[in-house]
Amino acid sequence: MSAYLTAMLAIIWREGLRFVHQRERFIAALVRPMVWLLVFAAGFRAALGLSITPPYQTYITYETYIVPGLCGMIILFNGMQSSLSLVYDREMGSMRLLLTSPLPRWWLLFAKLLGSSMISLVQVYVFLLIAGLFGIVMPTMGYVTVFPALLLAGLMLGGLGLFLSSLIKQLENFAGVMNFVIFPMFFLSSALYPLWKMAESSPILYQICAINPFTQAVELIRFALYTGFNAAAFGWSVLATVVFVGLAIWGYDPARGSKKKRGLL
């Protein structure tokens, strides 16, 4: 096995072990979307009428509508959680281990992203299973075709988290990420309401929602869950992934530490 693959598998293995050790994180990751699905959606379904828009071919319940958005939410929170753990890693020093490996830094960071995306995928599939138990089921093939969409969303949002972690100097600043990244990204997207509904209330908000990469990821997941392919959402998601991962790798460039003493390492 090549050195590259050995390192990648070990990084993914460590992410997995870490996840297993943090049971409360797993439970919190599932409780959050389940509350939205079972409580919020129940109250909201009466207030929000949904028309038939692709990929749906018939009237759907509001619970069904928000499932892809909640999948995105799990990935978004997990991406930010990984970012938080990276800041923690850096404060604790274990990030140094990764950065002083003789393998290329971009490869190691990419492996870390892949590891955190895998964790997201496990969480999403468990969520879909529980949603299924409550009667919210997708076409069987949809559970397969959604895999690459979830992986891409995982890399995109994990890349964003990784980039943010290179900017955040202290763990305490993480609350800012919640307020200024997670909430706006989630609420200014098509996760909870279709964009045409948003357009009716505010064209400006609609525009913001439309360019939000999280919207693109959610739409990609939504179509993929119904075995469809949304080319525009895919294109934008790929572009956002490349930009975020590129910024993350730049964020961990050692030369950035030369100008001033940063909290970077």
Next chain:
Amino acid sequence: MNSALSISGLSHNYGARAALCDVHFDVEPGVFCALLGPNGAGKSTLYSRLTRLITGTPAKISIAGIDLETAPRKALARMGIVFQQSTLDLDLTAHQNLVYFAALHGIGGRDARLRIAAALERLDMAERAHEKVRALNGGHRRRTEIARALLHRPQVLLLDEATVGLDAAARSQITAHVHDLCAVDGITVLWATHLTDEISHNDQVVILHQGKVLANEQSKVIAGDTGLKEAFLSMTGEPIGAKT
């Protein structure tokens, strides 16, 4: 003979503040070199530059004959590092920590298992290998880190204040282990410290103060008739009786 570690013209600034000023010294293979300096002397910055955690003004640094600027990954592969702050994952066992590290150096499978067993044995840690790091005391954690730093068979071992926070017994055990690594295995060691009692008479000593090298001699030469501690304190202008 080629130096195992060679540094020349190394300066580093944080904004207007100079952390290192034209640092230069060589360490021959198999030598234990103590980098002695008070807190804030620039030791950690020097380690960050040597391990490429930060880069800056170009300098000539070579590790086991490999130029750090032009071939950083090759140079890192020849270097073992023990950071001042522990970098072990507390929720993993000592063994799992080593497996993870070996893989980061591209070593896996049977080869990794053999090396890990040998390294843990070497540091008398074999019996505790399957305990979670959280359950290990400070001395055992440090030994685990040293065992880990040896897995890829580095020619140069860098330790940044590796005995910080340890009791006197653990401190002297670790110091003895590392001196052994030089004497028996021929590994070159750069040992940052501010404690003169960790240094033997025949060790090379580089005294770093305010980012500058004040002395680079064998310990007994610097010590002269007064002793290393007194010589160090008089050079750095610290009052006698300060923590050394």
